[in-house]
Amino acid sequence: MSSEPIERRVSYLGDRLRATRCQICGKEYFEIRDYCGNCGRESYGKMDNIDLLYEKGKIDFCTLVDEPTNKFRKLGQFIYGIVSFHDGKIRVPARITDQIIKDNFNPSSLEGREVTPRFRRRYSVGKSDVIPTISLAFTLADEYYPYQKYKIIQPTKDYDLPGIVGYGFYSSRFRIKDGDIERALPFIDEDSVTAAVEAGKLSLIYSGLDSHLIGKIYVGSESNPYAVKPIAAKVAQVLQLGERDDDLQAIDAIDTEFACKAASSMFKDACAIVNYPKSDINYAMVIGADNSQAAPRECPGGELDAFVGYGGAAYIFGKKDVIAQIEGWYSCTSDTPDFWRRDGEPYPMHGGRFTGDPAYNKHVRKAATKMMEKCNMTANDFAYFIPHQPNPNFPVRIAKELGFKEEQFMPSLQMPKFGNTYSGASLIGLAAVLDIAKPDDYILMVSYGSGAGSDAYVLRTTNQILDKRKRQKITVKSIAENPYIEFVDYSTYRRLKLGM
Secondary structure, three states: OOOHHHHHHHHHHHOOOEEEEEOOOOOEEOOOOOOEOOOEHHHOOOEEEEEOOOOOEEEEEEEEEOOOOHHHHHHOOEEEEEEEEOOOOEEEEEEEOOOOOOOOOOHHHHOOOEEEEEEEEOOOOOOOOOOOEEEEEEEEOOOOOOOOOOOOOOOOOEEEEEEEEEEEEEOOOEEEEEOOEEEEEOOOOOOHHHHHHHHHHHHHHHHOOOHHHEEEEEEEOOOOOOOOOOHHHHHHHHOOOOEEEOOEEEOEEEEEOEOEOOOOOHHHHHHHHHHOOOOOOOEEEEEEEEEOOOOOOOOOOHHHHHOEOEEEEEEEEEEEOOOEEEEEEEEEEOOOOOEEOOOOOOOOEEOHHHHHHHHHHHHHHHHHHHHHHHOOOOHHHOOEEEEOOOOOOHHHHHHHHOOOOHHHHHHHOOHHHHOEOHHHHHHHHHHHHHOOOOOOOEEEEEOOEOOOEEEEEEEEEOOHHHHHHOOOOOOHHHHHOOOOOEEOOHHHHHHHHHOO
């Protein structure tokens, strides 16, 4: 078992992957030390913290663990070894993750390869225990997740309206394919929390913003591993959002819930708080991440299993170096129970044909129409339209009904590549559009959440979208069409979905 005090101490040190360096002799330690073993008392107060979370390491040695202990049994066979940083000055124990071991695999073939840290679950625990996490899991830096350096850049340009200053998208490299639809699924040590952290990390890299400047974080999800415990607190600690105060982060962190629009609903709140003249919060982060849930196909409600996916997206809002201004929003809500999960139940249920009308279609149609009326715009005024995408048919049907052409809405439709990522669905569609948008493009995004409601936003891109795009190695397209994607069969899919 993993007690709360022990788990808190371990995760506090390991989630961020930190080390220390002596200012006098330069010796580095993979631990937090007050003094150097070489320099003794003379080094007290002269030890610098080293942050390894955004760095590359190298596999010095690795081996295949064939018979894991009980805590690691769900991983099956796995690769374990030593990873070094800074030309061998720091060596850390490492699990090489995202590897389904095939016959005749030779672990020594990975030695010498560069790797980058990943935030993952450490091992399996019981349902009543704290979930153990760590960043001592690594993926190959030159494959599916290419390494990106985090370089802090001071903001230079002010904007009148708040908007997006950076974004990041994350999904696993594992897929299952049904006909023309591919769906992402988490590796066994991933969940909504790990996706949220990785997406947030990428948004910081894209924006070049110092993480300490983030004053508020919202995380929307309907697949939190905990019934009571926020995802946002873990993301804030791992990414060190807000000013650090002893072992606390000076940030307001909160989880939100409204089915698939749990995150998009917070766009307006993030804009409001960074725009409020008396607020000391200049930047806010919004993340939507889900390991979308569905009963197996042979069970009641199992038809959802053909569409659910995994992934998330993170957005940073502010008024400096904005790439897309938020020029307006409109929301509508009704008590339409088209999709629900009762407390304590493992899988959601839905209202069959009623999920189209009067649920999805009615709310998306209303929000989009009212938003365009409010801004005195028509479908022809927009370069892109981004609808919520629970399946392949709903978004296409409503887009055409609203007068949008394929070239306006097809770039955003990522459901056939990643599945329905619930709170991340419309946000991933927005990321795909921002990856290719030109300056002064108008974008209409309309999310949808069962229960039910929609949020519509009008965004307008700026010239800075081209400058910041130069920092970007990972795009939605590069992940969707990545040569290192690994397809699995249905039994493996179910095993990975259940996780550790």
